[in-house]
Amino acid sequence: EKDKELIRGSWESLGKNKVPHGVVMFSRLFELDPELLTLFHYTTNCGSTQDCLSSPEFLEHITKVMLVIDAAVSHLDDLPSLEDFLLNLGRKHQAVGVNTQSFAEVGESLLYMLQCSLGQAYTAPLRQAWLNLYSIVVAAMSQGWAK
Ligand code: HEM
Incomplete structure (x- = not known):
């Protein structure tokens, strides 16, 4: 329950500004992992990562990820x-060439973003609460790779 409060409280402001x-x-x-950029077919002709x-x-x-x-x-x-939704989402990512190993880096990036935007409010318990939620999402998405 404490975890849920931490997550809801921190997402309240973040969720209002999803894209940035x-x-x-x-x-x-x-x-x-710069290689991941190449999995987005529409990025083939853009110059820099930026x-x-x-x-x-x-x-x-x-926007889709944030939603x-x-x-x-x-x-x-x-x-x-x-x-079911997450399993299907995993399937779609398998189809575009994403590897489940990349989820570790996605998780790190999520925590990085939380740390940047929450500052002092980014505490050890908050980090753990998000990790717990993220691991549930990843486990469900990973079903999409199962044969
Ligand atoms: C679709 C790549 C992580 C949510 C896609 C597509 C690509 C892609 C290439 C299809 C084109 C598009 O819709 O833009 C990746 C890569 C990721 C990643 C390389 C990181 C390794 C995530 C995560 C989420 C997510 C973490 C959410 C938790 C979605 C959604 C769609 C999508 C909702 C649309 C699926 C649909 O068409 O029904 N992703 N993705 N993606 N991705 Fe990701």
């Missing part, structure tokens, strides 16, 4: 209801 926070998260992700990150399709993916996080936060009491 998502950009921070994905900038970090491509710093950790250009890619500001392309409309890319910002749209960022999934938003859904997870609003279903904290009922996460199993998202399982």
Whole structure:
């Protein structure tokens, strides 16, 4: 219950500004693993990572990611209801060439974004609460790779 409060409280302000926070998260992700950028077919003809990150399709993916996080936060009491959706989402990512190993870097990028935007409010218990939620989401998405 404490976890849920921490997550809801921290997402309240973040969730109002999804795109800029998502950009921070994905900038970090491509710093950790530039190869991931190539999985977005529409980024083939953008010059720099920065250009890619500001392309409309890319910002749209960022919006989609943030909406999934938003859904997870609003279903904290009922996460199993998202399982089918997340399994299918995993399947789609398998199809575009994402590897489940990349989820570790995605998680790190999520925490990086939270740390950047929450400052002092980014505490050890808050970090752990988000890690717990993230691991549930990843476990459900990973089902999409199972044969
Ligand atoms: C779709 C890549 C992580 C949510 C896509 C697409 C690509 C992609 C190439 C299809 C094109 C598009 O819709 O823009 C990646 C990569 C990731 C990543 C490389 C990191 C390794 C995530 C995460 C989430 C997410 C963490 C949410 C938790 C979505 C959604 C769609 C999507 C909702 C649309 C699926 C649909 O069309 O129904 N992703 N993605 N992605 N992604 Fe990701």
